[in-house]
Structures are given as C-alpha cells and as structure tokens.
Amino acid sequence: MSRPAWLPQTRPLTRQLIGWLASCRPCAETSLAAAALALEASLDGHVCLRLDQYAGRRVLGLTLPPLATWRADLLADGVCRGVGTDEDAYTPLVLDGDRLYLTRLWWDETRLVRELRERAGPSNIAPQKLKPVLDRLFPGRPDHDGQRVAAATALLNRIAVISGGPGTGKTSTVARVLAALLELEPDSRIGLAAPTGKAAARMVEALRGARAGLALDLVTAAAMPDSATTLHRLLGFRPDSATPRHHREQPLALDALVVDEASMVDLAMFAHLLDALPSKSRLILLGDRDQLASVEPGAVFAELSELAGHSPTGARRLSRVCTIETGPAACSPLSDGVALLRDSYRFHADSGVGALARHANSGDAAAALALLQGGHPDLALQAGDAASWWHALLARLRPAFETYRAAVATTDPASAFAAFQRLRVLCALRDGPTGVAAINRLFAARLMGHDGRRPHYPGEALIIRRNDPTLGLWNGDIGLTLADGEGGLRVWFERDGGFRALSPYRLPQYEPAYAMTVHQSQGSEFDEVLLILPDEDSPVLTRSLIYTAITRARRRAEIWGRPDVLARGIERGTRRVSGLGERLSFDPATYSSN
Ligand SMILES: Nc1ncnc2c1ncn2[C@@H]1O[C@H](COP(=O)(O)OP(=O)(O)OP(=O)(O)O)[C@@H](O)[C@H]1O
Numbered sequence: 296m297s298r299p300a301w302l303p304q305t306r307p308l309t310r311q312l313i314g315w316l317a318s319c320r321p322c323a324e325t326s327l328a329a330a331a332l333a334l335e336a337s338l339d340g341h342v343c344l345r346l347d348q349y350a351g352r353r354v355l356g357l358t359l360p361p362l363a364t365w366r367a368d369l370l371a372d373g374v375c376r377g378v379g380t381d382e383d384a385y386t387p388l389v390l391d392g393d394r395l396y397l398t399r400l401w402w403d404e405t406r407l408v409r410e411l412r413e414r415a416g417p418s419n420i421a422p423q424k425l426k427p428v429l430d431r432l433f434p435g436r437p438d439h440d441g442q443r444v445a446a447a448t449a450l451l452n453r454i455a456v457i458s459g460g461p462g463t464g465k466t467s468t469v470a471r472v473l474a475a476l477l478e479l480e481p482d483s484r485i486g487l488a489a490p491t492g493k494a495a496a497r498m499v500e501a502l503r504g505a506r507a508g509l510a511l512d513l514v515t516a517a518a519m520p521d522s523a524t525t526l527h528r529l530l531g532f533r534p535d536s537a538t539p540r541h542h543r544e545q546p547l548a549l550d551a552l553v554v555d556e557a558s559m560v561d562l563a564m565f566a567h568l569l570d571a572l573p574s575k576s577r578l579i580l581l582g583d584r585d586q587l588a589s590v591e592p593g594a595v596f597a598e599l600s601e602l603a604g605h606s607p608t609g610a611r612r613l614s615r616v617c618t619i620e621t622g623p624a625a626c627s628p629l630s631d632g633v634a635l636l637r638d639s640y641r642f643h644a645d646s647g648v649g650a651l652a653r654h655a656n657s658g659d660a661a662a663a664l665a666l667l668q669g670g671h672p673d674l675a676l677q678a679g680d681a682a683s684w685w686h687a688l689l690a691r692l693r694p695a696f697e698t699y700r701a702a703v704a705t706t707d708p709a710s711a712f713a714a715f716q717r718l719r720v721l722c723a724l725r726d727g728p729t730g731v732a733a734i735n736r737l738f739a740a741r742l743m744g745h746d747g748r749r750p751h752y753p754g755e756a757l758i759i760r761r762n763d764p765t766l767g768l769w770n771g772d773i774g775l776t777l778a779d780g781e782g783g784l785r786v787w788f789e790r791d792g793g794f795r796a797l798s799p800y801r802l803p804q805y806e807p808a809y810a811m812t813v814h815q816s817q818g819s820e821f822d823e824v825l826l827i828l829p830d831e832d833s834p835v836l837t838r839s840l841i842y843t844a845i846t847r848a849r850r851r852a853e854i855w856g857r858p859d860v861l862a863r864g865i866e867r868g869t870r871r872v873s874g875l876g877e878r879l880s881f882d883p884a885t886y887s888s889n
Pocket residue numbers: 442459460461462463464465466467468501505640641
C-alpha cells in the first residue's frame with residue numbers, strides 16, 4: 296500500500312521502517328499503525344506495546360479496530376508472527392498475547408526470562424552455616440536489621456536484587472556479602488561491574504571504604520575483589536561487532552558477579568550478561584529502583600525489584616538467619632532473592648535534600664515546593680524562566696569556576712578533578728535554550744573565557760560519548776584538559792585510583808561537561824547539584840528524572856526553573872511497558888503456595 300497519511304506524525308526512524316514495510320507487502324493500514332506505535336514505544340524506552348491499551352481508540356487520526364480484529368489482521372498480514380509459530384520465519388514484529396514487540400526486543404526478553412527462570416532458586420549455602428558468619432559481620436545489630444536481612448537474602452539465593460535509595464547501605468551490605476561468601480566458599484572467583492566507568496570506579500572506592508570498617512581476617516581481606524570494570528569491557532564488546540566475546544559458548548570465568556547501578560542496564564545488555572554468566576554463578580544486582588531507567592528499552596532492575604516476596608521455603612531458610620517481617624507472598628521464582636533497603640544513612644532526619652528526594656519520589660509536588668520555599672539551608676529554588684535568572688546563575692557559579700581554574704593552573708590533575716567534581720549543573724533536556732548544549736556554550740564563553748577560536752584550551756572539561764576499547768575510554772568518562780608544561784595540552788582521565796593523560800586530538804566523540812544531562816550524571820555524586828528545568832513542560836521531565844537529579848547531591852540541591860514546571864514533572868510518573876514481570880511470575884493456574 297502507499298505511505299499512510301499519518302506517517303509524518305512519527306519519528307524519522309519509524310517513518311523509514313514503516314515506509315519500507317508498506318512497500319514490501321500489502322497490509323491493512325491499522326497493521327502498519329500497530330507497527331508504527333510499537334516502534335515509537337521502543338524509542339521511548341518501552342519493550343513492547345500493549346495492544347489492549349490502544350484497541351478501539353482513535354490514534355494517529357485512525358480509529359483502531361477492536362482487540363480481536365486487530366490481532367487477527369496483524370497475524371494475517373504477516374507483519375508479525377504469534378509466539379510458538381514459525382520461529383524461523385523472520386517477521387519484523389512478534390505478537391505475544393496482547394503485547395506487540397519488535398522481534399529483537401522479544402528475543403532479548405525471551406532469552407532473559409529463560410535464563411532468570413533457570414537460575415532462580417536457593418543457593419547451596421546452608422542457613423545454619425551462614426548465621427554465625429553474619430553474626431560476626433553485623434556485630435551488635437538486631438536480627439531484623441534491614442542490611443542483615445538483605446545480606447542473608449543475597450547469600451541464600453542464586454540471583455539477588457538489592458534495591459535502595461541513596462545511602463541506604465547497598466555498598467556496606469555487599470561488602471559483608473562478599474566477605475561472607477569468601478569465608479564460606481573461599482575459592483569463589485568474584486567479579487565487580489557497573490554500566491559506566493564512573494560507576495565502576497565509585498563502586499571500588501565505596502567498597503574499599505566499607506571493607507576497611509570490617510574486621511576481616513587476612514586471608515579474606517586479601518581475597519576481596521579490588522577492581523571493577525564496565526559491563527562492556529567485562530563482556531568483551533568490540534566496536535565492530537554487536538556480539539560480545541563472552542557468551543554461552545565462551546562464558547565468563549566467574550563464580551559470582553556483583554553489578555552496581557543496575558537500574559542503568561537495559562534489556563539487551565541484561566540478556567547478553569545472563570548469556571555470558573555461567574549457569575552456576577551467582578548474580579547480585581544493586582541499584583535504586585526509583586532512579587531513571589536505562590536510555591535503551593527496558594526497566595529490568597525496577598521490574599525485578601517489584602517481585603519482592605517470600606515463598607514458604609524461602610521464608611523458612613531466611614528466618615533461620617534473621618528475623619523477617621511478614622511481607623507479600625512470592626509471586627515469582629525470583630521473589631525470595633529480592634531485598635529492599637529503606638533507611639538512608641546518608642541524609643540525616645533533618646536533611647532537606649533527603650526530604651526533597653522523598654517528596655519527589657512519592658509524586659508529592661505540593662510538599663516538594665513547600666520544602667523548597669521553606670528556607671532549608673541545603674535547598675534552594677530559583678523560580679522563573681531562564682531569561683529571568685541566567686545572569687544570577689553565572690554569578691552563582693563564578694566562585695566555583697574560579698576555584699576550578701586556579702586548580703587547573705597548578706596542572707595537577709588531582710587538584711583539578713577535586714575542584715571540578717565538587718559541583719555539577721544538571722540539565723533536564725539536551726536541546727533548547729535551557730538544554731545541556733546551550734548551557735555548556737554559555738559556561739565555556741562566560742565562565743571559562745573560551746572564545747571558540749582554539750579547538751582546545753586549559754580547563755576544557757569534556758565527557759566521552761563513545762566507547763573506545765583501544766584507547767581504554769568509555770562513554771561517560773570525564774576528561775579535564777591541562778597544560779603539559781611544554782606548550783601543549785593533555786586531557787586527563789581518572790583511572791584505577793590514579794590518572795592518565797591523552798592528546799586531545801586522539802579522543803573519540805565527546806561533548807563539553809561543565810553541565811551534563813541527568814541521564815549522564817547517573818552513577819555519579821557531587822557535593823552540590825543545580826538542576827536546570829526547561830521553561831516549558833516536557834514529557835522528558837518525569838518524577839524519576841527529578842529524583843535522580845536530586846539524589847546526585849551529597850550536601851545541597853538547587854532547582855532553577857518554574858515551580859509549575861517542576862510540579863508537573865514530579866507528578867509525571869512513568870512506567871515502561873514490558874512483559875518481563877508477567878513472564879517471570881508464577882502461572883496462577885498452576886502455582887500453589889504450599
Ligand atoms: N547501618 C549503618 N549504620 C550507620 N551508618 C551506616 C550504616 N550503613 C551505612 N552507613 C553509612 O552510610 C553511608 C552510605 O552507605 P553505603 O555507601 O553503603 O550506601 P549506598 O546505598 O551504597 O550509597 P550510594 O547511594 O551512595 O551508593 C556510608 O557512609 C556508610 O558508612
């Protein structure tokens with residue numbers, strides 16, 4: 296059929312693919328509309344489209360058919376295939392119940408579900424052996440202590456998911472989990488990984504700190520892992536190939552893997568990870584289920600966290616090691632492995648940042664605004680359009696940039712990084728007058744005195760946007776440019792507790808980093824954070840984005856923008872559509888809780 300009239304309403308990629316599909320085969324316009332909606336959904340981070348949410352509605356200027364007719368047309372037109380039928384025949388889409396997937400995403404979800412189901416279940420650690428070890432590692436703590444329960448959960452199950460907000464003790468808990476594991480299974484080969492280089496470095500630093508507080512015997516202390524890598528590096532992704540070096544036939548040589556900041560890991564990476572991890576290995580996922588999900592489709596960590604519950608057997612095993620509250624019953628074979636940490640030790644009870652994060656996360660815009668306007672010493676709201684405050688923003692930042700420029704003048708990378716990482720401006724959007732690109736141009740010109748004539752200059756701060764395994768640079772790495780003492784410039788990167796320098800002319804794709812998007816800031820923390828809002832409401836501005844921005848702040852958070860725009864963002868909850876939770880749940884027809 297000819298190109299549908301509604302096609303220009305969709306994004307360029309959708310237009311291209313639907314144009315191709317329309318030219319390949321005759322099919323109903325509503326089948327093309329379903330394919331277009333599934334593509335658009337994947338571009339928004341959803342794994343699939345729920346046909347039942349659209350059937351019978353008017354969308355893209357079309358009235359969509361009732362569900363049964365729409366499903367039948369889709370299958371008859373050959374735009375998609377049903378599950379279990381003709382798996383070798385390629386169709387662009389797969390229809391699984393009422394969920395319509397791009398075929399690649401259906402395979403990723405299917406592989407992940409299969410791997411998780413196969414691995415779910417109790418580990419081979421006996422509760423009676425674990426109890427004395429945890430008594431030693433959590434001295435003086437009550438049996439019902441949340442971190443102790445989380446540690447026991449992680450050790451008694453093969454797949455563990457520990458979710459908690461900032462400072463709830465995820466790292467402290469996992470340090471004890473690793474110590475206990477090494478005591479009970481001394482030969483364990485343990486790996487540490489995170490989605491970005493920054494998050495991996497922070498994980499190592501935090502684990503070193505947590506480990507120092509444990510009275511470990513010398514053998515255990517020496518066996519504790521002391522380096523972490525990115526998931527890309529761990530799996531051996533190559534720039535010229537979509538298939539990593541490690542997979543089912545060439546698995547990782549690990550008995551246990553801890554992945555920090557797991558909320559940033561997308562569906563496809565999770566599927567690759569489970570494929571490469573030996574079937575007997577443990578997997579421990581750490582993260583904050585309320586943070587922004589990955590840029591690519593999927594919200595795997597948040598969905599796994601939602602499975603929390605106890606099976607009768609799981610509850611019996613856990614209660615031999617600690618005291619547990621009566622909670623929800625298991626809804627999935629993975630439920631017993633999920634632990635939620637709730638008490639934050641980073642923010643004191645009177646911390647404005649902590650309270651603001653809680654209000655934002657619960658969607659309570661009125662309480663968040665009242666708090667911001669209530670004169671809290673660690674919070675500020677600069678209300679209004681950007682045009683009304685950008686001079687004030689430059690004045691607010693000038694002292695911090697002067698400190699940074701003074702540190703740059705010493706040419707000592709440690710001083711430069713210490714000054715640079717103290718404060719960060721975060722932007723909700725990428726483009727537009729308050730987007731990260733415009734704000735960076737403003738700061739480079741007005742605060743760094745960069746006139747744009749030289750390609751590089753001392754103090755230039757940049758963020759790497761593309762992995763370059765040959766150079767050992769990873770998407771998200773921050774580089775600071777310093778004079779090299781011979782009239783040239785070098786860009787310095789933090790590496791393995793030290794620094795390394797490269798010529799600015801060798802770098803892969805990068806962007807300025809005086810300000811960064813909230814997405815780019817995930818996995819990092821700063822003493823002070825200034826969040827810049829767009830002047831107009833945007834669908835990108837969501838509760839999880841605002842919560843993620845605020846929780847990057849250790850000591851102080853400021854919001855620059857219109858209160859009504861902030862309120863609408865806090866009220867905008869988002870939920871990514873996928874089939875993961877449903878496919879991992881027990882089949883109610885066959886599950887018995889006894
Ligand atoms: N049970 C506790 N009692 C007192 N202080 C604690 C406790 N647990 C953790 N802390 C402290 O709280 C801070 C945060 O702990 P930790 O780094 O383990 O949390 P996290 O959840 O990993 O934090 P982040 O969100 O920054 O990754 C640390 O300074 C730690 O020493």
